[in-house]
Amino acid sequence: MENSPTLRVQVCWATPEQQVVKELVLPAPVTVEQAVRASGILEELTGITLADNEVGVFSERRRLGDLLRDGDRVEIYRPMQVDPKEARRRRAELKDRS
Numbered sequence: 001m002e003n004s005p006t007l008r009v010q011v012c013w014a015t016p017e018q019q020v021v022k023e024l025v026l027p028a029p030v031t032v033e034q035a036v037r038a039s040g041i042l043e044e045l046t047g048i049t050l051a052d053n054e055v056g057v058f059s060e061r062r063r064l065g066d067l068l069r070d071g072d073r074v075e076i077y078r079p080m081q082v083d084p085k086e087a088r089r090r091r092a093e094l095k096d097r098s
Contacts, residue, residue: 004028010073011039013048020045032057033064035074053077 005028013020022039030038032055042048054077056062068074 007068007070007072009035009068009071011035011041011076012073013041013045013076015078028070029067031064032062032066032068032074035068036064036076039074041076048076052079 006025007028007030009024009026009030011022011024020041022041024035024038026035026038033050036042036050036055042050050064054061055064056075056077057066057068057072059075062074
């Protein structure tokens with residue numbers, strides 16, 4: 001009997017207060033979505049859904065159907081609290097006042 005190829009991947013979620021990293025060994029091929037679901041993070045942490053949160057691999061946005069490679073780290077991103085352009089504008093205003 002031949003061994004089926006497997007992939008070692010991580011699935012991560014982080015907030016300022018908490019970091020969750022799940023190490024998985026999954027049969028290849030595996031998609032981003034399959035890895036997230038297999039990690040159990042969606043059930044473990046309330047409020048995280050694949051409909052509301054974007055995902056990426058090593059800080060690069062990915063689609064749920066993208067295939068993973070051995071050693072990939074899947075990251076589930078939190079929604080942005082402030083638009084980056086707005087944040088830069090606010091910082092510039094504060095700097096001008098000083």
